[in-house]
Each structure stands twice: as C-alpha cells, then as structure tokens.
Amino acid sequence: MEHIENDDKYTGLTVNSGVAQPPIVNPYLTRRRRQPLPTPGEMVEGILKGDVTILSRAVTLVESLSPEHQAIAQEVIEKCLPYSGKSRRIGITGVPGAGKSTSIDVFGLHVLKSGGKLAVLAIDPSSERTKGSILGDKTRMEKLSVHPDAFIRPSPSAGSLGGVARKTRETIVLCEAAGYNNIFVETVGVGQSETAVHSMVDFFLLIQLAGTGDELQGIKRGIMEMADGIVINKADGDNVDRARLAQAQFRSALHLFPPTLSGWIPEVLCYSGYYELGIAEVWEMIDRYFEFVIGNGHFERKRQEQARYWMYETIDEQLRRHFYNNHDVASLLADKEQRVLSNRQSSFTAARDVLDFYFRGSDR
Numbered sequence: 001m002e003h004i005e006n007d008d009k010y011t012g013l014t015v016n017s018g019v020a021q022p023p024i025v026n027p028y029l030t031r032r033r034r035q036p037l038p039t040p041g042e043m044v045e046g047i048l049k050g051d052v053t054i055l056s057r058a059v060t061l062v063e064s065l066s067p068e069h070q071a072i073a074q075e076v077i078e079k080c081l082p083y084s085g086k087s088r089r090i091g092i093t094g095v096p097g098a099g100k101s102t103s104i105d106v107f108g109l110h111v112l113k114s115g116g117k118l119a120v121l122a123i124d125p126s127s128e129r130t131k132g133s134i135l136g137d138k139t140r141m142e143k144l145s146v147h148p149d150a151f152i153r154p155s156p157s158a159g160s161l162g163g164v165a166r167k168t169r170e171t172i173v174l175c176e177a178a179g180y181n182n183i184f185v186e187t188v189g190v191g192q193s194e195t196a197v198h199s200m201v202d203f204f205l206l207i208q209l210a211g212t213g214d215e216l217q218g219i220k221r222g223i224m225e226m227a228d229g230i231v232i233n234k235a236d237g238d239n240v241d242r243a244r245l246a247q248a249q250f251r252s253a254l255h256l257f258p259p260t261l262s263g264w265i266p267e268v269l270c271y272s273g274y275y276e277l278g279i280a281e282v283w284e285m286i287d288r289y290f291e292f293v294i295g296n297g298h299f300e301r302k303r304q305e306q307a308r309y310w311m312y313e314t315i316d317e318q319l320r321r322h323f324y325n326n327h328d329v330a331s332l333l334a335d336k337e338q339r340v341l342s343n344r345q346s347s348f349t350a351a352r353d354v355l356d357f358y359f360r361g362s363d364r
Contacts, residue, residue: 040075047080047178050117052151055178059153062170077170080177085303087176088290091197093187093223094207099233100186103207103273105141110279111182112149119180120144121168122154123187123197151180165196166317169310172200198226199309202299203289206230210239210246225257227266229285235270236277243270262298264289329358 038046038054046054061073092107094100101122108118120141144150155168172183187197198204206227224230230250235243250268260266267285271278293299323329336350 037072040072040079043072043076044079044177047076047174048083050179052178055151055174056153058174059171062167062174063155073170077173080173084173084176087172087181087183088203088286089172089183089185089201090286091185091187091194091201091204092207093194093197093204094233095209098207098209099273100207101141103231103233103271104184104186105144106273106276106279107283108141108144108150108182108184109147110283112147116182117149117151117178117180118144118147118182118184119151119172119175119178120153120184120186121171121175122152123165123168123185151175151178165200166310166314168197169200194223194226199306202293202302203228203286205286207233208246208250209233210235210242224253228260228262228264228289229266229282230254230268231282232268232270233273236272236275240270262293262302263296264292264298323358326358326361328361329354332357 038057043054043058047058058073058076061069061076064070064073092100092104104120108120111118141152145152153171155171168185172185175183183201185197185201187194194204204226206223206229208230210232232243232246232250247268247270254266254268269278269282269285271282273279290299293302332354336345336354339345340347340350
C-alpha cells in the first residue's frame with residue numbers, strides 16, 4: 001500500500017506497512033468431534049459403575065425437551081430403577097441469602113467423612129424475561145465441588161415448576177443407581193418450589209436467619225408444617241444472642257401446629273455455616289429422625305405416597321403437553337385469544353370452547 005508520506009519531498013520520513021491482521025479463529029485450534037450418544041444399555045452400565053461423565057449425559061437427556069432424548073432417558077431410568085431407593089434424600093430450603101449453598105458445602109463434607117457418596121441437585125431460579133440462569137451454586141460450594149465423592153448438578157427452573165421437579169426426581173433415581181447414598185436437593189427458596197421438593201425427599205430442612213427484623217415474619221404456616229427440622233444459621237459473633245432468641249420463638253411456634261404424620265417433633269437448632277459451628281449437632285438431629293421414622297414404618301409409607309403422587313403428577317404434565325402440542329388446538333387457541341383480547345368473548349367461555357373441541361377430538 002502506497003503512502004503519501006513516502007514521497008521524495010518527505011525525505012527522512014518512512015512509514016512501514018504494519019502488521020498483518022491476525023485471523024479471527026486460532027489457527028492452532030483443532031475441532032473436537034462430538035462423541036456419539038451412548039445406547040441406553042451403555043448408559044445404564046456406565047451409571048452402575050459410577051461413571052460421572054455418563055451420569056451427567058444421562059441427566060442432560062432427562063432435562064432435554066427433545067422427544068427423542070426423552071424416550072432414551074425414560075428407558076435408562078426404568079433400567080436404573082431396581083438399583084435406586086437406597087439413599088437418604090434431604091431437601092434444603094430457606095430464603096435467598098440464608099446460606100443454603102454454604103451450609104450444603106459444610107454439611108456435605110461432614111457426611112463424606114463417614115464414607116459414602118453425595119449428590120447435590122440444586123434448582124437455580126431462571127429469569128422470567130430471558131429464561132436464563134446463572135447456575136453458579138458450585139462456586140459457593142468451593143470444597144465440595146472438588147471432592148471426588150461429590151456430584152453437584154445445578155438445573156434451571158425455566159418452564160413449569162412441576163416439570164423441573166419431575167426431572168429432579170428422575171435425576172435422584174439415576175444418582176442412587178450410580179451409588180450416591182446421600183442426596184441433597186436445594187430449592188430456589190421462593191415460590192412453591194418447597195412443596196415440590198418436599199414431595200421427593202425424606203427429610204426437609206428449613207434454614208432461617210436471626211436478626212433480620214421481626215422473627216415472626218419467618219414463621220409461615222405452610223413451610224413450617226413441611227419442615228422436619230429448623231436450623232438458625234449465622235449463629236456466631238454478635239449474632240449469637242439473636243439466634244438463641246429466634247430459636248426460642250420458633251420452638252414456641254411449633255407447639256401451635258398439629259402433630260406431624262410421622263409423629264416426629266421437629267427440632268430447632270443454631271449453627272454457623274461460615275465458621276462450621278454446630279454442624280455435627282445438626283446431622284445428629286437428622287440421624288435421630290431417620291432412626292425414628294424407619295422404626296415406626298413412616299419412612300416406607302412416605303416413599304410409597306411420593307411414588308403415587310408423582311405418577312399422577314406425570315399424568316397431569318403429559319396431558320398438558322399433549323393439549324398444547326395439538327396443532328388444531330393451537331390454531332383454535334390463537335383465534336380465541338384474539339376474541340378475548342377484543343372483548344368479543346369472555347375468557348371462561350373461550351376456554352370452555354377450546355376444551356370441548358379438544359375432548360371431541362379425543363373421543364374420535
């Protein structure tokens with residue numbers, strides 16, 4: 001390229017041609033060919049051997065919306081079912097900022113000291129606008145995330161909560177077949193996710209905070225009735241007295257509720273996840289619970305009730321999916337939506353017309 005500065009009248013001034021623009025893509029980058037999807041038999045074999053890579057791929061199939069992937073996932077789950085059910089399933093919930101992830105980190109390390117394996121299934125909240133999730137729970141479980149006997153799987157809550165919960169339950173089956181005898185399920189801490197998680201775990205742990213305002217605001221009837229144990233986190237330093245006060249208030253509140261179906265009286269303890277204080281006491285409480293419910297037969301009854309519950313939940317979800325995936329129903333819905341928006345028909349009669357159309361098609 002010629003430059004005017006190189007003209008004879010500009011003697012002594014020279015402009016070099018410069019450096020060539022480097023390519024956008026690294027020329028030394030080699031493309032890795034994607035590994036073909038294993039057969040269901042190969043997946044089951046890998047899962048039973050404890051292969052974390054195969055387990056992760058199977059969970060991805062469970063979470064996939066592809067009908068082809070769903071068919072493979074269901075076949076894998078059916079074959080893994082006889083090897084499942086031999087774990088302690090513990091649900092952990094609490095308001096955002098209560099220290100759930102930090103607590104899981106120290107609880108998990110405490111559990112792994114006595115042997116066995118731990119799987120942590122964290123349901124991460126998704127944006128209602130972008131549908132995206134951070135999936136950053138593993139960053140707050142610094143020690144557990146590098147432990148060889150721990151498997152941490154965050155999942156986005158995008159879509160229907162029931163669908164997410166069903167996939168989490170199916171993931172539990174896969175993890176149990178892979179030899180994980182302790183399962184932690186962390187909820188998003190908001191909305192109705194606690195109810196869904198409660199229907200798939202054996203013990204439900206509620207993490208609360210002290211010194212954040214009126215303690216009675218944390219005593220909500222629905223969540224309190226589901227809790228098998230309540231722990232007050234961040235009971236350290238200047239916050240110890242406030243934690244003890246909150247502990248007394250929660251214990252008093254529990255007396256106002258009817259007895260639990262298991263006969264177990266929920267306990268309230270204080271601990272500090274950050275300073276790892278009182279961790280052993282919390283786990284001793286959980287040990288006492290399992291000994292109690294296994295002894296009186298409630299453990300097995302609850303597992304049976306949960307299996308029945310998820311059968312009907314799956315039926316509801318499949319019916320919903322079949323309805324909305326019907327091409328004729330989708331066309332009619334678009335027309336009825338316009339009629340409702342223009343005030344030519346009420347929402348209720350429009351819904352009735354669409355359902356009548358769907359049921360008439362099902363009868364044919």
